[in-house]
Amino acid sequence: MEGLIPRIAITSLGKTWQGRRGDVEALRDINLAIGPGEFVAVVGPSGCGKSTLLSVVAGFATPTSGKVLVDGLSVDGPSPERGVMFQDYALFPWRTVADNIGFGPLARGVKRAERLEITQRLVALVGLDGFQDRYPHELSGGMRQRCALARMLANDPAVWLMDEPLAALDPQTRIVMQDELLRIWGDERPADQRRAVLFVTHGIDEAVHLSDRVVVLARRPGRVRAVIEVDLPRPRSALRSSPEAARLVAEIWALIRDEAVDAIREENG
Numbered sequence: 001m002e003g004l005i006p007r008i009a010i011t012s013l014g015k016t017w018q019g020r021r022g023d024v025e026a027l028r029d030i031n032l033a034i035g036p037g038e039f040v041a042v043v044g045p046s047g048c049g050k051s052t053l054l055s056v057v058a059g060f061a062t063p064t065s066g067k068v069l070v071d072g073l074s075v076d077g078p079s080p081e082r083g084v085m086f087q088d089y090a091l092f093p094w095r096t097v098a099d100n101i102g103f104g105p106l107a108r109g110v111k112r113a114e115r116l117e118i119t120q121r122l123v124a125l126v127g128l129d130g131f132q133d134r135y136p137h138e139l140s141g142g143m144r145q146r147c148a149l150a151r152m153l154a155n156d157p158a159v160w161l162m163d164e165p166l167a168a169l170d171p172q173t174r175i176v177m178q179d180e181l182l183r184i185w186g187d188e189r190p191a192d193q194r195r196a197v198l199f200v201t202h203g204i205d206e207a208v209h210l211s212d213r214v215v216v217l218a219r220r221p222g223r224v225r226a227v228i229e230v231d232l233p234r235p236r237s238a239l240r241s242s243p244e245a246a247r248l249v250a251e252i253w254a255l256i257r258d259e260a261v262d263a264i265r266e267e268n269g
C-alpha cells in the first residue's frame with residue numbers, strides 16, 4: 001500500500017440513516033484506503049454497516065459526514081467505473097445471459113459488434129459457454145452468479161464492489177466460485193494486472209481465503225475494529241485449509257464473536 005495512490009480513499013466517513021423509527025447511525029468515522037490491485041474484505045456482525053459502506057462507495061447512498069474518493073474524484077452517484085455485484089443483484093429475467101452481460105455496454109452506447117465481442121469473451125471467461133441464449137430461470141445458482149459477475153465485468157470497472165456475492169450458493173459451489181473469482185481477478189497474475197476489490201462477506205474463512213486485508217467492523221455504530229493483514233502467498237487455491245489461514249480465521253472470529261451473538265439475540269426479539 002505504501003507509496004501507492006489509493007484507488008478508493010474513505011476518510012472520516014459517517015452515515016446516519018433516517019428511518020421511520022428514528023435515526024440509525026450505521027457508520028462512524030470510517031477511514032480506509034484500498035490500493036490498485038488490492039483485495040480487501042469487510043466482515044462484521046449483522047447490522048454493523050457493511051452494506052451501508054458498500055452503498056456509499058457505489059454511490060447509491062450519500063455520506064452524512066466525511067468523504068469517499070475513487071481515483072481522486074468524489075463519489076456523487078453510481079458510475080460504470082465502479083462495478084457492483086450483490087447476493088441478490090437480480091439478473092434481468094427477461095434477458096438472456098448474453099443480453100444481461102451486454103447490458104452495461106449497451107447502456108454506454110457501445111456498438112453492436114464490440115458488444116458481441118465483449119459478451120463472447122466474458123461468457124468464456126466465466127465458464128458459461130453454450131449458455132448465452134438461456135434465461136436466468138434456466139440456470140443454476142452458481143451459473144447465475146457467474147452471469148452476474150460477467151455483467152459486472154462488462155464495463156471493465158476499475159473497482160469491484162461486491163456485497164456477499166456468493167452467500168446464496170451451496171457450500172461446494174461457493175468454494176468453486178471463490179477460486180473462480182480469484183482466477184478472474186488475477187490471483188496468478190502480477191499484482192499490477194488486478195483490480196481493486198471491496199468484498200463484503202459473512203464468511204470469515206472466505207474473507208481470509210480471498211483477500212489481502214480483512215477489515216473487521218464493530219456495530220452500533222459501525223466502526224473499524226481491526227484490520228488484519230492476510231500475508232498468505234498467491235495463488236491461494238491450495239492454501240484453503242492451511243494452519244496459517246486457520247489461525248487468521250480464529251483471530252478474526254474472536255474479534256466478532258460476542259457482538260455476533262448479541263446481533264442474533266436482538267434480531268430474534
Ligand SMILES: Nc1ncnc2c1ncn2[C@@H]1O[C@H](COP(=O)(O)OP(=O)(O)OP(=O)(O)O)[C@@H](O)[C@H]1O
Pocket residue numbers: 017018019024025026044045046047048049050051052053
Ligand atoms: N436504507 C436504510 N434505511 C434505514 N436504515 C437502514 C438502511 N439500510 C441500513 N439501515 C440500518 O443501518 C444499519 C446497518 O445496516 P447494514 O445493512 O449496512 O448492515 P450489514 O452489516 O450489511 O448487515 P447484514 O450483515 O445483516 O447484511 C442497520 O441498523 C440497518 O437497519
Ligand SMILES: [Mg+2]
Pocket residue numbers: 050051052
Ligand atoms: Mg448487508
